[in-house]
Amino acid sequence: MPDERTKYAWRKAILAARAQVSVAQHAREAAALAVAAATVAQPGNVVCAYVPMRTEPGDLAMLDALVVGGATVMLPVTGAPGPLSWARYLGPDSLRPARFGLLEPTSQALPPSTVAEASAILVPALGVDRRGVRLGRGAGYYDRSLGAADPDTKLIAVVRDDEFVDELPEEPHDRRMTWALTPGDGLQQLHV
Template structure:
């Protein structure tokens, strides 16, 4: 089986598991993720964090985004562009979000361009799975691979997944961009050794 097919099958299995997860478990996961990220040294020191506003069965990030913002962090959220890249706009509270394509909520604040991730202290990105080498499995559109290719050398890249989505191996292709850390509800933040 080729890597592309292996990714597709892994996505289907993980998405089915997410759909079967009780809502209360997802809610608890969101609180645990928030607490784990806020405990990172320096994360609330007033820098910029690029994050995302979760949808559907993704590990909930709404509490995390709100907490970072309330702690004075300059939070940027993605805006999907027609060319498949991500622009980044300022999050200015829950009322600053507007419905967009694919069920997303996007910020209406000032936009900073695709290169904003290069200057961020941290980039928190979605994933369906992450392995111990930092390979992340996304939804397959490549938005975050393109964004992660732009991060600066000192930017912490962090993928948020449920506990059982931190796995031994994720199928990888040449365009896949690794992350430097993973955050799970039960394990907190773990630094990885991208290969």
């Protein structure tokens, strides 16, 4: 990983490493993440998640595993910069292309406060450290959205194994994660 300790250097290094991951390796890791994500699902619980895009770890099987486990899965709906709105995931056929190359549900968008109902939130990350510091893409959508989560909600950064590191740079507005989800080690509680 980078010698420089800036977020920019970390982002650049992680994105370059992700670009080198083979299709076969990505598929193996995505399958492992789906199995691990299923441990988060409880019948009747709400889990906020996201649709992995491009080189992000995971795929739609992760969302389907949550649904099979009995969870109501909510996905983000992007709009103007600020807290995310949410809509229910009703399967792959219920997704449509949206801003930033994302896929979003076609179901009714619900307000940002919907995140308060979640027992767990799977958060996209470029990296996470053992203290819970998450490295995102820098737009701040999740940092602004997670403030409405219940204090007992599991905040789960989803990363590849080598993106779970000892220490990342942190800024005052960064919201710490309480768990990490990796293909190799599954769900791991962090030392927040």
